Amino acid sequence: MRLFYALTFTEAAIEQIEDYRSTVSSLINSDSLVEASNFHITLVFLGEVSASQIKKYVELIDSLFLETSQVTVNEISSFQRNKEQLVWLAVELEDWLVELQQSLHTQLVDLGMTFDNRQYLPHITLARHVPVIHRLEGLPFTPFKLQLRSIALMESYFNNNQLTYRPLVEIIR
Helix, strand or coil, X not given: CEEEEEEEXXXXXXXXXXXHHHHHHCCCCHHHECCHHHCCEEEEEEEECCCCCHHHHHHHHXXXXXCCCEEEEEEEEEEEECCEEEEEEEECCCHHHHHXXXXXXXXXXXXXXXXXXXXXXXXXXXXXXXXXXXXXXXXXXXXXXXXXXXXEEEEEEEECCEEEXXXXXXXXX
């Protein structure tokens, strides 16, 4: 199973994110858009995990604490990969979020996980596999707050060729 830890959103927050996804959809192919049910902020991506290992990752979530009920989105931008880009909303890197992510990372290393040393960049993906034809940087943008729903251990899988995420376990705020 492909697993990751994430922060999820309330229904009202998902509607706010959908408004920005709609703005993006006018610039790109709608097949690239992320389903609203998949909106999240990744804390740590685990990758492929065997069934025998899942229990320890499920138990770890009980040690996590969501210090606040909201995040601030401060920009719309993209990551470029080859001739495609991933369009996202940037989430402000607040101290509590860094501490949560680093604590989780440290606990996972203690369990034997290894990770590359990329800097943590919290974001909400709006679209994937978008041809690099539009510059999103500089689009008018007003920062806004989003209400969080939970911390979750999520499974990533394909259902009818559609990338789908579902929580295996979550701590609802």
